[in-house]
Amino acid sequence: DTGVSQDPRHKITKRGQNVTFRCDPISEHNRLYWYRQTLGQGPEFLTYFQNEAQLEKSRLLSDRFSAERPKGSFSTLEIQRTEQGDSAMYLCASSFGLAGAYGELFFGEGSRLTVL
Amino acid sequence: GDSVTQMEGPVTLSEEAFLTINCTYTATGYPSLFWYVQYPGEGLQLLLKATKADDKGSNKGFEATYRKETTSFHLEKGSVQVSDSAVYFCALPKAAGNKLTFGGGTRVLVKP
Numbered sequence: 001d002t003g004v005s006q007d008p009r010h011k012i013t014k015r016g017q018n019v020t021f022r023c024d025p026i027s028e029h030n031r032l033y034w035y036r037q038t039l040g041q042g043p044e045f046l047t048y049f050q051n052e053a054q055l056e057k058s059r060l061l062s063d064r065f066s067a068e069r070p071k072g073s074f075s076t077l078e079i080q081r082t083e084q085g086d087s088a089m090y091l092c093a094s095s096f097g098l099a100g101a102y103g104e105l106f107f108g109e110g111s112r113l114t115v116l
Numbered sequence: 117g118d119s120v121t122q123m124e125g126p127v128t129l130s131e132e133a134f135l136t137i138n139c140t141y142t143a144t145g146y147p148s149l150f151w152y153v154q155y156p157g158e159g160l161q162l163l164l165k166a167t168k169a170d171d172k173g174s175n176k177g178f179e180a181t182y183r184k185e186t187t188s189f190h191l192e193k194g195s196v197q198v199s200d201s202a203v204y205f206c207a208l209p210k211a212a213g214n215k216l217t218f219g220g221g222t223r224v225l226v227k228p
Contacts, residue, residue, distance in 0.1 A: 003159075004159070033215060040220070040221070041220055041221070042120075042205050042207075042218030042219050042220045042221050043160070043205075043216075043218050044218075045215045045216070045217070048215055056215070091159070091160070093160075104150075104162055104165065105160075105162070105216060106161075107152075107159040107160040107161065108159050109157075109158060109159040110159060
């Protein structure tokens with residue numbers, strides 16, 4: 001399978017714990033995006049990388065959230081001191097060059113976070 | 117700022133019925149427009165796109181025409197199948213093209 005893969009698919013944690021999600025994009029894609037999707041809503045942009053550089057962060061990304069893409073390949077999204085409001089599906093997407101510039105993204109199946 | 121508004125669901129149809137999902141947008145200039153689909157248990161995937169005004173995007177029997185005069189990009193399919201049951205999202209890229217703004221999604225359920 002050469003699509004975008006995310007791990008874990010589902011994480012249940014207690015409030016106050018830290019969680020980390022991993023995304024492996026399609027190998028030749030240089031752009032990587034993180035989105036958050038809550039039940040019944042459309043995905044909301046969180047942050048975006050071009051190669052290893054984090055170029056933009058949404059105001060939704062509080063200081064408890066941090067994302068990295070150390071070698072321009074896989075990425076991690078860490079949430080510290082989780083809150084119940086962090087419960088959502090976290091989506092990763094990737095794209096290459098102009099395709100990404102014009103909105104054609106390839107999404108993973110998402111990582112669902114449940115904070116108890 | 118740029119935004120997308122689409123009709124709320126759920127939309128419940130019988131097989132072979134006609135489907136329309138309305139989408140209107142607010143944007144600077146004339147961005148590309150997209151429909152993404154999310155089938156149960158799967159990630160979002162691009163269904164179709166239109167890159168300029170009056171373009172018609174089509175795929176899997178679905179069509180959408182980019183209408184700048186009404187700032188709309190309605191999705192249509194003439195005869196739906198049970199396998200079309202999914203959540204459909206209208207989307208547009210920000211002016212810089214780096215990310216997508218999605219509508220709230222419309223859940224479609226097609227019954228046999």
